[in-house]
Amino acid sequence: MYNFIGSAGDVLEDDPVGRLKVFVYELPSKYNKKILQKDPRCLAHMFAAEIFMHRFLLSSAVRTLNPEEADWFYTPVYTTCDLTPNGLPLPFKSPRMMRSAIQLISSNWPYWNRTEGADHFFVVPHDFGACFHYQGSITIPPYAPPQKMHTHLIPDKTPRSIFVYFRGLFYDVGNDPEGGYYARGARAAVWENFKNNPLFDISTEHPTTYYEDMQRAVFCLCPLGWAPWSPRLVEAVVFGCIPVIIADDIVLPFADAIPWEEIGVFVDEQDVPKLDTILTSIPPEVILRKQRLLANPSMKQAMLFPQPAQAGDAFHQVLNGLARKLPHERSVFLKPGEKSLNWTAGPVGDLKPW
Amino acid sequence: MKLSTLQQSYINRRTNSFRGSTQLDSSTDGTVKSPATIFWLVLHGVCCLISLVLGFRFSRLVFFFLFSTSTNNIYTVPFNSDAGITIPVTTQLNHVNSMNRTAVVAASRVVVGRHGIRIRPWPHPDPVEVMKAHGIIERVQREQKALFGVKNPKTVIAVTPTYVRTFQALHLTGVMHSLMLVPYDLIWIVVEAGGVTNETASLIAKSGLRTIHVGFHQRMPNSWDARHKVESLMRLHALRIVRKERLDGVVMFADDSNMHNMELFDEIQNVKWIGAVSVGILLHSVDAAEVSSMVQKEGEEDIMPMPVQGPACNGTDKLVGWHTFNSLRYSGRSAVYIDDRAPVLPRKLEWSGFVLNSRLLWKDVDDKPEWIKDLDALDGDGEEIENPLSLLKSTNVVEPLGSCGRHVLLWWLRVEARTDSKFPARWIIDPPLDITVPSKHTQWPDAPPELPSNDEKEKVFAGTEELSNKHTTKTKTSRSRRSRSKRKHDTKVIGVQ
Numbered sequence: 001m002y003n004f005i006g007s008a009g010d011v012l013e014d015d016p017v018g019r020l021k022v023f024v025y026e027l028p029s030k031y032n033k034k035i036l037q038k039d040p041r042c043l044a045h046m047f048a049a050e051i052f053m054h055r056f057l058l059s060s061a062v063r064t065l066n067p068e069e070a071d072w073f074y075t076p077v078y079t080t081c082d083l084t085p086n087g088l089p090l091p092f093k094s095p096r097m098m099r100s101a102i103q104l105i106s107s108n109w110p111y112w113n114r115t116e117g118a119d120h121f122f123v124v125p126h127d128f129g130a131c132f133h134y135q136g137s138i139t140i141p142p143y144a145p146p147q148k149m150h151t152h153l154i155p156d157k158t159p160r161s162i163f164v165y166f167r168g169l170f171y172d173v174g175n176d177p178e179g180g181y182y183a184r185g186a187r188a189a190v191w192e193n194f195k196n197n198p199l200f201d202i203s204t205e206h207p208t209t210y211y212e213d214m215q216r217a218v219f220c221l222c223p224l225g226w227a228p229w230s231p232r233l234v235e236a237v238v239f240g241c242i243p244v245i246i247a248d249d250i251v252l253p254f255a256d257a258i259p260w261e262e263i264g265v266f267v268d269e270q271d272v273p274k275l276d277t278i279l280t281s282i283p284p285e286v287i288l289r290k291q292r293l294l295a296n297p298s299m300k301q302a303m304l305f306p307q308p309a310q311a312g313d314a315f316h317q318v319l320n321g322l323a324r325k326l327p328h329e330r331s332v333f334l335k336p337g338e339k340s341l342n343w344t345a346g347p348v349g350d351l352k353p354w
Numbered sequence: 355m356k357l358s359t360l361q362q363s364y365i366n367r368r369t370n371s372f373r374g375s376t377q378l379d380s381s382t383d384g385t386v387k388s389p390a391t392i393f394w395l396v397l398h399g400v401c402c403l404i405s406l407v408l409g410f411r412f413s414r415l416v417f418f419f420l421f422s423t424s425t426n427n428i429y430t431v432p433f434n435s436d437a438g439i440t441i442p443v444t445t446q447l448n449h450v451n452s453m454n455r456t457a458v459v460a461a462s463r464v465v466v467g468r469h470g471i472r473i474r475p476w477p478h479p480d481p482v483e484v485m486k487a488h489g490i491i492e493r494v495q496r497e498q499k500a501l502f503g504v505k506n507p508k509t510v511i512a513v514t515p516t517y518v519r520t521f522q523a524l525h526l527t528g529v530m531h532s533l534m535l536v537p538y539d540l541i542w543i544v545v546e547a548g549g550v551t552n553e554t555a556s557l558i559a560k561s562g563l564r565t566i567h568v569g570f571h572q573r574m575p576n577s578w579d580a581r582h583k584v585e586s587l588m589r590l591h592a593l594r595i596v597r598k599e600r601l602d603g604v605v606m607f608a609d610d611s612n613m614h615n616m617e618l619f620d621e622i623q624n625v626k627w628i629g630a631v632s633v634g635i636l637l638h639s640v641d642a643a644e645v646s647s648m649v650q651k652e653g654e655e656d657i658m659p660m661p662v663q664g665p666a667c668n669g670t671d672k673l674v675g676w677h678t679f680n681s682l683r684y685s686g687r688s689a690v691y692i693d694d695r696a697p698v699l700p701r702k703l704e705w706s707g708f709v710l711n712s713r714l715l716w717k718d719v720d721d722k723p724e725w726i727k728d729l730d731a732l733d734g735d736g737e738e739i740e741n742p743l744s745l746l747k748s749t750n751v752v753e754p755l756g757s758c759g760r761h762v763l764l765w766w767l768r769v770e771a772r773t774d775s776k777f778p779a780r781w782i783i784d785p786p787l788d789i790t791v792p793s794k795h796t797q798w799p800d801a802p803p804e805l806p807s808n809d810e811k812e813k814v815f816a817g818t819e820e821l822s823n824k825h826t827t828k829t830k831t832s833r834s835r836r837s838r839s840k841r842k843h844d845t846k847v848i849g850v851q
Contacts, residue, residue: 157502159495163487185469193477199487218494249464273474280486284493291494 011257012298013312016319017061020326023070024057025105027077031097035081042081046231048143049314050078050123052305056315072322073111073120077101098122121322140318141253144234146304152211163199164279165217165241166190167210168232169225170202186246187223189272197276214239218287219265219279223247234303237263240294242287244279246272254302254317256324263293499537504623509539509603511596511712515588516554516610517547517574520771523557525610530561533608536619541566541601545588548573566595577691578698578768585609586739589705594729597715605712607705611767618763621755622709627723628742629753632664632760633707635679636767637697662762663703665754673754678702698768701740706766708742709755725751 036042036051043051054076057063064070079097105120106112112120123140170191172182179188194200202221207213214220220236224247233252236243243264245252252260260266267278293299301312309315512533516526533540542565546554549569558565570588575581589607596605604622608614622629666675681688681699689696713719714726725747743749756763 155502157498159498161491161495163491179471180468184464185471188471189473192471192473196477197479199479199484218491269469270472273472273477276479276483276487280483280490282490284490287490287494288497291497 011320011324012302012317014316014320014323015311016316016323019323020062020071020319021064021069022057022060022062022072022074022319022322023064023067023111024054024074024076025109027075027101027104031077031101035078039081039083041083042078044145045083046142046144047080049140049305050076050080052143052307053123053140053315053318054078056309060309060315060319062319067109067111070111071119071326073105075101075105075120075122077122123318139251139253139255141234141303141314142229142231143305144231144238144303146306149211149235149238149304154212154215158216160216160218162201162213162217164194164201164219164221164244164275165213166200166202166221166223167205167207167213169204172226175226182226183224184248184269186269186272187225189269190221190223190246190275193273194276199276211235211239214241217241219244221246222264224250224269229253237294237303238300240291242290242294244275246275253314254321257317257320258299258302259293263290263299265290504620507538507623509541509601510536510619510622511541511543511601511603511605512608513543513545513589513592513605514608514610515545515547515570515585515592518551518553519574521769522554522610526554526557528613529608529610530558530563532614532616533563534561535616538619538623539603540564541603543568543592543595545570545592547584547588566599568592568595578689581692582701582740586705590729590739593715596712597717597729600716601712603712605710605715607708609704609706609766611769612706613765613767615763617761618756621761621763624755625709625711625753627711627714627726627753628746628751629709629755630665630673630676630759631707631709631756631764632662632677632762633704634762634765635661635663635700636765637661637684637699660762663700663766664707664756664762665752665759667754667758671754671758673750673752673758676703677759692770692772700766700768703741703743704766705741706764708752710742714745723751 032051032054042048054074057074057076067073077097102112102117106117168187169182170187171177171179176182179185182188190200190202194202201213201217214235218241220232220239220241220243222230222232222236222243222245224230228247228250229252233243233245235241244267245260245264246267246269248269252258265279265282267275271278298312301310302314302317305314510533512529514526514529516522533542540563542558542561542563544554544558544565544567546567547570549571550567555567558567568591570584570591572584572587575584593605595601604625606618606622618631621631661679662677663679664677665673666677668674679700679702681702684697684699687696688699714722715729716722717728727745727747729745739745743752746752
């Protein structure tokens with residue numbers, strides 16, 4: 001019923017079982033369990049993916065207990081479970097945690113040194129991870145609670161009457177009161193240009209009908225904040241609202257499986273003042289096509305981390321992505337003595353044992 | 355005072371915001387503070403004092419100018435956390451970044467640091483674009499309807515009894531606009547008491563709908579009881595037209611003073627043979643105090659909710675009975691005549707709460723269900739038809755609509771103008787009424803008779819002219835006074851809309 005151009009859509013429905021094997025390292029609990037015990041809020045914030053991924057892999061069919069036959073190695077480190085009293089994450093300990101974990105596995109198991117870590121993967125769901133653009137990086141979506149979203153679904157025939165919808169901060173008064181730093185000025189530009197425009201339903205309120213409102217909107221703005229991504233992207237895809245992505249440097253999740261160009265609208269940050277012109281000049285057929293693609297249930301499923309895991313969800317998309325990267329090139333397996341990455345570089349503080 | 359707020363905001367920012375990694379490391383590790391940190395703290399304190407004196411975030415600016423290195427890697431946004439200390443960038447990210455960027459990501463166009471907020475010179479909506487946006491929304495909604503709405507929608511046949519009176523234009527325009535918004539094919543059958551008039555015809559011609567305008571040989575009586583009976587007869591007359599013309603669709607009764615929810619028309623598409631919806635009863639009560647005193651007499655402590663008539667269902671959504679209107683509460687206090695200052699009560703179940711498949715009315719149709727009586731059987735029966743349930747042999751075949759009566763999809767109201775109502779400008783009735791009586795009951799002094807009196811026309815309530823009661827002597831408004839002096843010739847139809 002939905003015609004997907006290219007192989008993108010079919011790839012979403014692949015089953016990774018049988019195509020790869022993953023070995024999960026047993027790290028001391030100070031890297032994962034103890035952290036979670038200290039702050040159970042980590043399970044609900046947007047970086048919770050790393051925790052859920054660990055749990056999923058432990059019980060998944062792709063897991064192998066024999067490291068010799070593993071294609072990929074997973075190191076369970078909960079690097080972002082460090083929240084402020086308000087629940088905002090502090091990613092600043094992550095480099096040290098990561099380094100310390102790498103030192104541990106490279107000294108206790110031979111598999112890291114064999115390939116200089118090229119067949120190892122980590123789940124690092126924030127900017128730091130995007131920086132880790134070494135050979136094996138797969139961008140995953142931020143965590144958005146699937147059950148909560150499903151309880152707020154409204155009937156499909158409710159007419160979409162909001163043109164553009166956005167709820168969130170435009171200025172970060174606590175950290176950047178003068179503006180210009182937060183979101184590189186893009187969110188502030190959205191507010192200043194369109195606060196008087198009736199087509200734009202934008203404000204900083206936190207309505208209880210946030211999810212329902214998204215289902216009544218044609219376009220949902222997903223501008224960058226302090227980081228380029230946000231759970232809004234996931235929410236927009238799940239609720240069928242066309243995401244308007246305003247982030248020049250964003251790397252979108254599962255970019256090789258989901259045709260983001262075809263389902264979303266990309267706007268340069270410098271074009272924000274012309275946002276209304278851009279959006280109203282999109283031909284209606286294109287808009288209808290984007291909505292049809294968004295309505296594909298496998299697309300929505302691929303963005304979610306349901307508990308327990310279901311077929312086609314984000315866990316499986318990660319594994320599919322890993323499977324697509326197989327087989328490893330021969331050059332990955334280094335001869336002894338060769339070093340291609342220097343994991344010890346960085347400020348001295350980061351090398352302190354954690 | 356100021357010091358404390360500054361300290362407070364300083365403390366807040368320390369705990370809430372992103373903190374510099376160097377600060378964090380030193381605090382969590384508990385190692386001895388290095389000279390660098392001590393130096394920063396001292397400088398920080400000095401800057402705080404300077405800020406106190408100068409009154410703005412001087413320190414922050416100074417440090418920004420001194421220390422902002424113009425790096426152009428990503429993620430090196432300086433976090434201005436504590437007042438005055440600019441964290442010199444999360445440099446470890448830099449290093450990892452530059453090394454590992456072997457072959458993967460293309461060069462980023464992003465520049466760090468402070469960006470200006472781009473505002474265009476005229477940040478207001480452009481009307482052409484607004485219209486385009488509405489066009490887009492309309493197209494999207496049409497698609498939604500096509501995908502998720504009713505497939506094969508049926509024609510809606512609306513039956514409206516009406517007659518010429520003061521508030522006719524008010525009520526009829528309301529119904530007309532509702533019907534014009536219905537997204538399905540519509541046939542509007544307007545039955546007019548007292549015969550077809552030009553006034554009504556011109557009113558409904560504005561709708562652009564397919565209308566069938568017929569007259570009914572009786573005039574509207576003045577008492578509400580009699581009026582309800584005549585209305586029922588008028589509706590049956592309309593049903594006979596449906597039968598004669600073999601109109602196909604869903605018949606609903608749109609009384610001209612009712613208010614309809616647009617979802618009603620979507621809901622009635624689901625009817626198979628005969629359905630019932632919930633009707634909210636709006637009792638027009640003249641006197642709020644009167645109503646509240648009635649409430650207190652009844653001994654209820656809560657505010658009287660709106661009475662609702664309609665189907666009653668059990669837990670499995672099957673029809674088990676009817677919520678009807680309980681008129682005992684109003685016994686003795688309801689309006690008898692049009693003009694009474696008392697609430698007008700509906701019947702137990704109003705016609706407007708029912709919808710029928712038009713095929714139920716057709717003659718010689720094979721697949722008609724056996725529980726429907728023929729319309730001809732009612733002719734000349736003298737039997738009073740209060741609602742369409744009388745057309746059925748058994749009432750348990752009625753389908754409850756609107757999630758089993760839980761949604762109120764229309765509201766019933768009867769309100770008519772009274773003797774001391776004021777007429778709006780240019781409200782004229784055509785053809786001129788038979789009885790016109792000059793009234794002398796206003797508080798304004800009579801104007802000197804500058805015009806010949808045989809050209810004068812007065813307005814009198816329609817429907818009261820056949821009576822002998824006190825109402826005929828009244829009706830004078832300031833408007834007709836003015837019109838008396840202005841108009842020199844016969845009345846014309848002047849639209850009221």
